[in-house]
Every structure is written in C-alpha cells, then in structure tokens.
Amino acid sequence: MSYNKSEVAFKEAYEVIPGGVDSPVRAFSSVGGTPVFIERGEGGYLVDIDGNKYIDFVQSWGPLILGHCDADVESAVIEAVKKGLSFGAPTLTETDLATEIVDMFDSIEKVRFVSSGTEAVMSAIRLARGYTKRDDFIKFTGCYHGHADSLLVQAGSGMATFGSPSSPGVPADLTKHTLLATYNDIESVKKCFEQSEGGISSVIIEPIAGNMGLVPADEEFLEELRALCDEHGALLIFDEVMSGFRASLKGYQGVGSVKPDIVTLGKVIGAGMPVGAFGTRKEIMAELSPEGPIYQAGTLSGNPVAMAAGLASLKKLKSNPEIYATLERRAKRLMEGFKEAADAVGVPMVTDVRGSMFGFFFSDKPVKNFDDALENDSELFGKFHGKMLEKGVYLACSSYETGFISTVTTDEMIEEAILAAKTSLQELTA
Numbered sequence: 001m002s003y004n005k006s007e008v009a010f011k012e013a014y015e016v017i018p019g020g021v022d023s024p025v026r027a028f029s030s031v032g033g034t035p036v037f038i039e040r041g042e043g044g045y046l047v048d049i050d051g052n053k054y055i056d057f058v059q060s061w062g063p064l065i066l067g068h069c070d071a072d073v074e075s076a077v078i079e080a081v082k083k084g085l086s087f088g089a090p091t092l093t094e095t096d097l098a099t100e101i102v103d104m105f106d107s108i109e110k111v112r113f114v115s116s117g118t119e120a121v122m123s124a125i126r127l128a129r130g131y132t133k134r135d136d137f138i139k140f141t142g143c144y145h146g147h148a149d150s151l152l153v154q155a156g157s158g159m160a161t162f163g164s165p166s167s168p169g170v171p172a173d174l175t176k177h178t179l180l181a182t183y184n185d186i187e188s189v190k191k192c193f194e195q196s197e198g199g200i201s202s203v204i205i206e207p208i209a210g211n212m213g214l215v216p217a218d219e220e221f222l223e224e225l226r227a228l229c230d231e232h233g234a235l236l237i238f239d240e241v242m243s244g245f246r247a248s249l250k251g252y253q254g255v256g257s258v259k260p261d262i263v264t265l266g267k268v269i270g271a272g273m274p275v276g277a278f279g280t281r282k283e284i285m286a287e288l289s290p291e292g293p294i295y296q297a298g299t300l301s302g303n304p305v306a307m308a309a310g311l312a313s314l315k316k317l318k319s320n321p322e323i324y325a326t327l328e329r330r331a332k333r334l335m336e337g338f339k340e341a342a343d344a345v346g347v348p349m350v351t352d353v354r355g356s357m358f359g360f361f362f363s364d365k366p367v368k369n370f371d372d373a374l375e376n377d378s379e380l381f382g383k384f385h386g387k388m389l390e391k392g393v394y395l396a397c398s399s400y401e402t403g404f405i406s407t408v409t410t411d412e413m414i415e416e417a418i419l420a421a422k423t424s425l426q427e428l429t430a
C-alpha cells in the first residue's frame, strides 16, 4: 500500500495548519506514521487520496452510524441546502428534531441545539451552576467532555481533589471549581463532596466512557452516584455525546436504569453535520435565556441543514430498532475474533462491547478506570494500528479511543478485519 499522496498532502497541510490537522488526534501522533488524507466515503469504507480503500471503524469518531453517504440522509441534506444554508430564525425542522428527542428520552422535556459536543457540555455545566447557584462540579479522570476551559483539568498535586489545568492557556482560576474523581470509585466522589466548600452544582460523567477506550460504568456505581447527588442537591449530568444512539437507540438510558438530570448529545444526532444538544426537565430549562436569566446562544445553532441530517438519521434509527441487535452482534464477533487472534500469539487483550461501540486494550487486567487504561501496551497498539492500516482496516489512531460498527459494516467486513488482526499480530510477534 502506498501513501505517497497523503505524505505530500500532510507536509503541505503542516505548513499552514498546526500539526497539519484541525483536531489533534487525527495527526496519528500516538501511533506514528502519516495520517491518510481522505478522498471520499463509500458506505462502510473510506477511500484515501492514493486510492487505498479501508474498512472504516472510526466513522468520523462516532457520528456515522448509518455509514457514509446514506441515501436518506443525503437527500434530506440536499433538499435542505436548496432552501438556504442558514436563516438565524426558527425553522420547523428544529421543532421536529426536538420532538423526536423529547419523545425518545424520559429525562428530556425540553432540548436546545448547539453546534458541537463541546458547546453542549459547556452550556449544560453553566445551566447546572446557574440553576443550583453553586460553582463547583465533579468530573472523572479519563472522561472527555470537549475542550471548554473548566473541563481541561488534570489531577492536581498530592491528595487534592481540585483539578489543575491540563493545557497552557487555561487559567487555574477557571479550573479551581472542577473536582476530579476516579471512575467507578464512589469513595473518591464522596471525598469531592466533602472537600467542596461552596457545594457541588453537578456531577458530569460519561455513563459509558468512550474516551479512555471503552470503559462502561458499573450500574451499582451509577446508582450510588445518583443517591449522592440527591443527598447533596446536585444535578447528575450524563454526557451521552458519544454513547447516545450508539450504545443503544437511547444510549446508556436504553440499557441502564439510573436517571440523569441533564443529558448532553452530539455526534450521531447530527449524522456527520456539526450538531450538539442538551436537555432536561422543563423546570430547569426554564432558567435558560430567553425564558430565564442563564445566557446561552449561537448564530448557527439549529442550523437547518444540520437539523435535516439529524432528523433523517434519527427517524431511520427509530423506525428500525432491530438494527442495534445486529450492530452489537457484529461488534461482539469482531472483539471475539481480535481476542482469538491475540490468544493465538500469546498477547494479552481485554475487550468490551456496548451496542455499536467496541474497545480493546493490549492488557491482561480488566479496565475500570483511567489508571487501569494507562497500563495497556500502547506501543504494541501503535504497531498494530500501522499493520491493520496496511491491510485496509482503519482503526482509531490511539489505544484510548472507542471503535464503531455502522449499519453498513457487513459480516464479511468483520471477518476480513479479524483475518487482518490475526496476520498483523503474527507479523508483530514473529
């Protein structure tokens, strides 16, 4: 496989775009090699500018559950484009998409659309702080909620639960209200509640974490989290930007029983167009401007083309709920095949699946939190990634990302990927 054109394209991009990419993970930094530049998508495949074709397990990092160029989404978008790209005034499609979401999620009575997951989370945190009139909130190490200032935190020094900035450019003043807890560890959450002086406005969590690899929360842990929030009058925010419409039609909320207060959505909700959303009970949403005093806005929020894409996609998913069983069966088969390939050469691997989401670590112990995840052999993953790419399998270029199955990822494609994994691991251990 030759990557000549991509190599040239990357050098050219590097001259004018920092790192040659518009989002850091795309640069292949953690796996080495040159990112391939994409020419087009074809259903479950990607085609790069050198003409190489890959089975796509990244799917634009989640949104494309129907694959590339789905006929229904495509025609809805084209129809919307012909009417105008944006008006900055209400359109019927926004109400239609909002109605779909409200009908689907018991936890959402009203929803507001924004243009990214980052914006959805940033706004949800502001809403929670404004509603509870408290500044502090708790997040979990290893969960990703977008790149807003107060969410770019890492563990501070010593035993402190208060976060310090994880990026230059984020003032410590903006992260001092973010308390960091350990995923699946309720004692660490209790400690945060104890250490907060002004009180905790909210706890934000990916109920099925997908940004430290695929690491689902234990149901009992979520139940205890819910109880702690109730006890302290804090709001529980489920960030389902990734798991929404992926782990099941209703994300975590379709498979687990713990009820959040606020829910954030993104990715699949826009089917590849920039869309995010956050919603909750009417009583809380009433605090948001213009109904209430908490400010939130967006020139392109509820963009008609993006809404049309999301609506077509959600309607299709909702009217074919049986697809989730097929997606999960295929994801399980893929992980079973990867595990067999690893066993055959004596390489340790742990795997997990939630609906159309799959994850694997080169590790011999179960992964329950970010520290566990860090123990994976990411060097081996980097080599494995390169080998798989050469064999026409496009995996996420980091061992801390989740993989995705789309409705057009066939059984044959799964078997092809398993075969590629077997050969790759044999080559790497020979």
Ligand SMILES: *Cc1c(COP(=O)(O)O)cnc(C)c1O
Pocket (backbone or CB within 6 Å): 115, 116, 117, 118, 119, 121, 144, 145, 146, 147, 206, 210, 211, 239, 240, 241, 242, 243, 266, 267, 276
């Ligand atoms: C991707 C993601 C975000 C951020 O969404 P963007 O659209 O990239 O801003 C937030 N939360 C979770 C759980 C995500 O997976």
